[in-house]
Amino acid sequence: MNTNDVSHSFITLGFGLATVVVVMAVCMWISVRQQKLTVVDTAWGLGFAAVAIVSVFVTQRGDGMPGTQTLLLVLVVLWGVRLALHLHARNSKLPEDPRYKAMAEADGRSFAQVALNRVFLPQGIAMFLVATPVMVGMNNVGTKPVLGWIGALVWLVGMFFETVGDLQLARFKADPQNQGKLMDQGLWKYTRHPNYFGDACVWIGIWIVAASSWFGLLTVISPIAMTIFLTKVTGAALNEKGMRETKPGYDDYVRRTSGFIPLLPKKG
Template sequence: MSVLQFIFLAAVVGLLLSAIMTAAWQAQRTTGHTGWIDVFWTFGVGGVAVVASLIPLSVPHAPSARQIVVAVLIALWSLRLGGHILVRTREAGDDPRYRDLIKQWGASANLRMLLQLQSQAAVGLILALSVALAAHNPREGLGAVDLLGIALLVGALAGEAVSDWQLRRFKSDPGNRGRICEEGFWSLSRHPNYFFEWLCWLAYPLIAIDLTGANPLGWIALLAPACMYWVLVYVSGIPPLEEHMLRSRGAQFRRLQARTRPFFPFPKR
């Protein structure tokens, strides 16, 4: 992929994601359910990244094995996570993180939410371009590093799916009402689903980077895990969710904070 091709692809992907997140803004306004925001984002990023992976960059040609594998991987991510969020949204409707923001913003909530969702489109742009750089790596065939990236992503998807299932099962038990899940992966960290989500995005730099220099733009794919870590740990993931948990669970959640790590599943000393 040349620099000009990359710039053109970035412009197209950026415009598509901006439009998708504008539609998400309108959907949450119309329905009153903020949970639709992440449904639009996940399916939008996945769908755009699949197209960016498979599209020929020069003369038309059939997608390579690498392009097909990468497109399948991002599609699996999007369908798994998007499907989970869709079910959650249809049951609960609201996402407490967004609802809390709307309350804080008051009269300016509509405009600030639109700007917030455009910033999420920018995050999606970084992720989708990282996927495209992996798909369009000119290295022939799938080598050991590629297989490592594939295995990492599949394992991370499985870990995130198990985390979500464990939490869903815990919440479905009426006896756990008002309690905090500390079962399975949730005994190792406060947000194991976020940890596994971050691991997914480490796979694409492995596939995109070519140490021989054949794909110099591939190093840009490192922005995907860096950006996802920043978003999950410092911006829209852990901070607003833990603020909500402190308000709703109080001392119980503070005790959990004292004995577990927020992100990495390592014992807290």
């Protein structure tokens, strides 16, 4: 990657940042009108798809390899749109997420202030950070095909775990006989968070596609940040805190089941 390619990447990063701001501003406006912070869950997937689409148009005049641009566009849009549709369909049928509700009630400020400072601004920053391989990778020159294939394969593994895990959980919850029970079947038998594991794999795969240049390699902060968010910040950590309080037998499930990477369940 030469100086022109780096400058093109910075231009793409600038347009990507503007896209994140617009998406988050519009979704925050909807959130405030509906008094529902879970709108940000839908915004998360849509924001990445929007960044990928805008990046393609911005890099048309740059030196990005068309094959890499197309691959990154397809990988990100498929993942983002699927996730947004899944979360919107789930959240639209439910009241406010208890985690968001507790956040809004404990803060002591107006709903709009909580939405901006505690939800949309932090997640907008995280979105831009995680999306950097998409914006930089579209400006790569001389992309190695093997990295494209490896990245796409890792992405496919991630999409399998995320999509199938979400589908299995939705079907489990839809059965009235499972009300109050713990989901420990299917992929959930091997990891307590197949959807989060899949999410991490998706972004590792996208980073691998972008890693053909030294600038693309630097965007390794993206899958690292996503994995930390999923395991330590907004994902598994918050989810498990609530599960321990509401699901009988959850501690035993934790003992026998891997917390992230799929493994055979422990016996005894």
